[in-house]
Amino acid sequence: MGEEVKLFGVWGSPFSRRVEMALKLKGVEYEYFEEDLQNKSDLLLKYNPVHKKIPVLLHKGKPIAESAVILEYIDETWKGFPLLPKDPYQRATARFWARFVEEKCMPALFNCTVAEDRKKAVEEAHETLKLLENELKDKKFFGGEDIGFVDIVADFIGGYWLRDIQEIVGLELLTKEKFPKLCEWSDEFVNHAVIKECLPPRDKLFAFFRTRFGSKS
Amino acid sequence: MADEVVLLDYWISPYAMRLRIALALKGIEYERKEEELNNKSPLLLQSNPVHKKVPVLIHNGKPICESVVALQYIDEVWNDKAPLFPSDPYLRSQAKFWADYVDKKISSFARKLWSGAKGEEMEVVKKDLFDCLRLLEGELGDKPFFGGETLGLVDLALLPFASWFSVHDKFGTFSLEAECPKIPPWVKRCFQMESVSESVPSPDQLYDYVVKMRNSRQE
Numbered sequence: 001m002g003e004e005v006k007l008f009g010v011w012g013s014p015f016s017r018r019v020e021m022a023l024k025l026k027g028v029e030y031e032y033f034e035e036d037l038q039n040k041s042d043l044l045l046k047y048n049p050v051h052k053k054i055p056v057l058l059h060k061g062k063p064i065a066e067s068a069v070i071l072e073y074i075d076e077t078w079k080g081f082p083l084l085p086k087d088p089y090q091r092a093t094a095r096f097w098a099r100f101v102e103e104k105c106m107p108a109l110f111n112c113t114v115a116e117d118r119k120k121a122v123e124e125a126h127e128t129l130k131l132l133e134n135e136l137k138d139k140k141f142f143g144g145e146d147i148g149f150v151d152i153v154a155d156f157i158g159g160y161w162l163r164d165i166q167e168i169v170g171l172e173l174l175t176k177e178k179f180p181k182l183c184e185w186s187d188e189f190v191n192h193a194v195i196k197e198c199l200p201p202r203d204k205l206f207a208f209f210r211t212r213f214g215s216k217s
Numbered sequence: 218m219a220d221e222v223v224l225l226d227y228w229i230s231p232y233a234m235r236l237r238i239a240l241a242l243k244g245i246e247y248e249r250k251e252e253e254l255n256n257k258s259p260l261l262l263q264s265n266p267v268h269k270k271v272p273v274l275i276h277n278g279k280p281i282c283e284s285v286v287a288l289q290y291i292d293e294v295w296n297d298k299a300p301l302f303p304s305d306p307y308l309r310s311q312a313k314f315w316a317d318y319v320d321k322k323i324s325s326f327a328r329k330l331w332s333g334a335k336g337e338e339m340e341v342v343k344k345d346l347f348d349c350l351r352l353l354e355g356e357l358g359d360k361p362f363f364g365g366e367t368l369g370l371v372d373l374a375l376l377p378f379a380s381w382f383s384v385h386d387k388f389g390t391f392s393l394e395a396e397c398p399k400i401p402p403w404v405k406r407c408f409q410m411e412s413v414s415e416s417v418p419s420p421d422q423l424y425d426y427v428v429k430m431r432n433s434r435q436e
Contacts, residue, residue, distance in 0.1 A: 050318065050352060064310045066317055073310040088293040089279055095286045100267065131267055 005030035006058040008044050010037060012200050012208055014156040015067045016055035021152050021198045022071050026078040068098060071152060083149045097135055097142065098153040104128045106156055112171050113213060125173055132157070133182045140188055147192060157182070158189035159199050164209045222247035225261050225273040227254060229426065231327070231377030232284040233272035234417040238373050239291050241412035242299040285316055288370060301370050315356055315363065316374040322349045327378050330385060343391055346382075350397040357399055361406055372407060376417075379404050383420035384427055 005023070007030050009016025023030050035044055035054050047056045047063035056063050057070045059077070064070050075083040084091050108125040115121035132154070136142060142150035156162055157174065163186075166173045176183045189195055224240065226233045226249050240247055252261055252271050264273045264280035273280050274287045276294070281287045292301040303309050326346040334342055353375065357363055363371035379400055386393045386401075394401050404420065407413045418426070 050314075059307075062307055064307070064314070066314055069310050069313045069317065072313065073306055076306040076309070088290055089276075089281070091293065092281045092286050092290040095289065096281075096283055099283055099286065 004058075004060055006033060007031070008033045008035055008041075008047065008056040008058070009054050010035055012205055013054060014159065014161055017159070017198055017200065018067050018152050018155055019055045019057060019070050019074070021147075021155065021195055022074045022083060024194050024198055025081045025083070025147060026074065027080060028074070028078050068102065068153060071149060075149070083143070083147075083152065085143075085148070094142075094149045097132075097150045100128075100131070101150065101154045101157070105132060105154075109157070109162060109165075109173060112173065113165065113169050118171075122171060122173065126178065129157075129174060129179050129182060133179045136181050136185055138181070141185065147189075147195065151185075151189060155189075155195075158186045159195075160190065160202055160205055164206050165213065168206075168209050168213050220245075221275075221277050223275040224249050225252055225258070225264060225271050225275070226250060227252050227271045229418065229423065230271055231324070231381065232270075234377035234380075235284045235373045236272045236274060236287055236291070237416040238368070238376070238413055239288055239301060241416045242301070242368060243291060243295045244298065245291070245295055285313075285320065285370075285374065288373060299367065301364070301368075301373065303364075303369070312363075312370045315353070315371045318349075318353075319371070319374040319378065323353075323375065323378050327381055330382070330390070339390075347391075347396040350382075350393075350400055354397055354399040357403060362403070368407065368410065368413070376404065376407050376413070380417070380420050380423060384423045387420065387424045388427075 005028055007016065007019055007023070009019065009032065011034060020032075033041070033043070035041060037054075040052060044054065044056060045052055047058060048054075048065040051065060053065070055067055055070060056065050057073070058064075059073075064073050071083060084094055105125075105128040108121070108128045112118065112121045112125050141147050142154065151158065162174055165171070172178075174182060174186065190199060222240070222245055224233070224236060224247050226237070228251060237249075250258070250260070252258060254271075257269060261271065261273060262269055264275060265271075265282045268282060270282070272284055272287065273282050274290065275281075276290075281290045288301055302312055323346075326342060326349065329342045330346070353363075353371075356371070360366075362368050363375070382393060383401065383404060385391060408419055
């Protein structure tokens with residue numbers, strides 16, 4: 001059937017949702033397989049023996065792992081709706097900020113939920129968000145007029161994941177007062193015609209985080 | 218219109234070494250500026266305000282930070298010779314996967330090895346390191362380089378770290394040859410290339426540097 005594209009993912013993972021966003025934006029049909037992380041399938045272990053993680057994309061029988069690597073592969077293979085710009089310098093800039101989100105923002109945000117010195121952790125997370133806010137400037141999306149590579153990699157921040165966690169844990173991370181542009185971007189992100197089809201069901205995600213992080217007391 | 222290429226560098230940084238090799242492979246003329254890590258230049262702080270780290274490649278005044286991002290940039294702009302990435306998208310994805318693996322796993326072992334871990338802790342670090350290097354050996358297979366007949370992204374990503382591991386070898390911390398027999402010959406093959414030997418210090422030179430540092434600390 002067609003090009004035979006399969007995706008192994010987990011419904012609540014921002015990493016596997018990124019891949020779905022890219023595929024849907026490009027109009028690529030794919031078959032989705034939900035993994036149980038407590039009981040990983042033989043196929044997942046076969047296709048990602050190194051990290052044993054989702055997401056894994058399978059194209060014509062060949063597996064690709066690591067969401068940022070998968071996104072670039074998708075962009076190179078299916079030409080409609082480019083995720084990365086054409087210009088090499090702009091591409092380098094997009095890749096730089098995607099790495100920043102993955103390696104600095106997300107760990108700093110997660111750290112707020114576990115750190116003993118919460119005040120310090122929140123300050124550090126704010127510093128990373130400030131840098132992102134400055135990079136966004138007055139653009140509608142990081143990709144410009146429409147969704148791009150960085151927007152997709154920043155789905156944890158733009159989508160409901162961060163909002164839900166900060167509400168449940170009682171953190172003030174992405175606030176309108178401190179980050180008006182990022183908040184506006186986040187609203188554009190979740191209301192984007194294609195992206196909104198790719199986000200996990202709101203209630204289910206909230207309930208999941210409530211169980212995971214407990215209620216504030 | 219001549220290209221102006223500047224590299225903000227630090228001679229023993231494994232990340233900076235990657236770029237020096239790439240620039241040499243491509244025959245790109247550039248100005249090297251050695252940074253002092255405890256006295257960073259205004260140019261570095263201005264070019265990499267987010268991380269304030271080397272290496273930074275500055276092309277016609279525009280800075281590119283993060284070594285793998287810079288390697289991709291170099292390959293896309295100077296695409297007339299010595300391709301660092303395969304042309305096939307699938308093979309390209311695999312190269313990026315393994316370079317990411319080096320960045321995620323190997324770099325952390327490099328830090329731990331020099332951190333002064335002892336006894337049981339050191340044994341765990343060594344075991345984990347060898348497990349990772351063996352996976353990479355599998356990826357190398359029977360090819361002369363990870364890039365095939367020529368150096369590619371994964372060779373550039375791993376070589377500076379492997380060079381540093383060879384130094385441990387010389388100190389007798391472990392035997393790379395015994396644990397990962399494909400790695401030392403691969404390191405040697407890489408250093409047989411002028412683009413490598415003229416760009417980065419050899420394991421012997423790194424060893425001499427460490428000995429000198431240790432001796433100067435011992436008074």
